[in-house]
Amino acid sequence: MDEKLMRKRKWQSTIFLIIIIVIAYLSADITNFNILHGIATLPAALGWIISNLFITQESLERLPDILVKLNETIFMSIAATTTGAVVSIFLGLMGSKTTRVNSFFSSLSRFIASVSRNIPVVAWALILLLSFGQNSVTGYLALFVGTVGFLTRAFIESIDEASQSSVEALRATGATYFHIVHKAVIPQCLPQMISWILFMIETNIRSATLVGILTGTGIGFIFDLYYKTRDYNTVALITFSIVIAVIIIELISNYIRKVIL
Structure with a gap:
């Protein structure tokens, strides 16, 4: 057999x-x-x-302007991720089988997560570009929508995998819905949620470079500007700055994960 x-x-x-x-x-x-x-x-x-693609003394003179745009990209990514995470927590609680209020809100939450997640961030940027134009708001909203889709799905799975014993124990004592979420669900899922948020910050910093090319903001805009003028030495410096920034963010995220997990 x-x-x-x-x-x-x-x-x-x-x-x-x-x-x-x-x-x-x-x-x-x-x-x-x-x-x-x-x-x-x-x-x-x-x-x-x-x-x-090599860095010259002339391109190094543009480093302060590059760092300003890089900081703009990093902070926009962090802002989109953190605000998206707040929304995702509520959607995750509604979508999870453990904490859902009713089947309608559960289905609605999963539908929002599915639509937001399956449309790429660059596509969201193009869609929002028609309404908001080329500005930082468009870039922020594109990253925000993509973050909500991904984190909602991740939070739903994290909540579903949480231990049911503490939830059932609180329900047996007559605890309210909010007490169950606050005392049983969130404490168990919080380390995993933080890990997903950190991962999303890293991902959004990479995505924000492409979004910036479309929306005319951040490091993506300045990269596109020097690329179109064929100033490849400055393009090399911008690329190197992005790589270093992503590596530093990843090292910080890995350290935080080791502490909380």
Whole structure:
């Protein structure tokens, strides 16, 4: 019986692999993508990067302006994440099977999370751009909507995975809904929620660069400006600044996770 089951799984894996290969081949054929040509052009691409993307003394003089825009991007990402997290907590409580008020609000919460999460942040920026124009509000709202979608889903799963014993014990004593949430649910889920919030801050800083190109704000705007003027030395400095900032934020987040988890 075990041998037949293993043979069946092997055939399923083989068929699945063949399907993936066929889909990949058809996709390359439809898009006229030639992997051999792509590999052949790698040395030339690396050579261009080495010869053009390097930091000079002239580009370093623009560092103060770059840091101002970088700080704008970081703080906008933090603001969008924290405010989005507050909304996500309420939606998560309504959407979770453990703490839902009724099936209607539970379904509504999950629907909001699904729509917000499945539309990319860049697409949200394009949609909001039509209403709010090129400004920091558009960038903030795009990151906010994306954050609400992701964190609501993450919080729902975190609450669902919480221990039911303390919740049932409080219900048996006649505790109110808010007492159950405050005393049983939030204390158990808080470390995991903080971890998700920190992860979302890192993600939003990366996304904010692309959003800034569309909305004309933050580090994305200044990157696009110097890229279009072919000032590749300044582009290299901006890219290096973004990488360093993301690494620092990630190190801080990892340290906080080790402390709270």
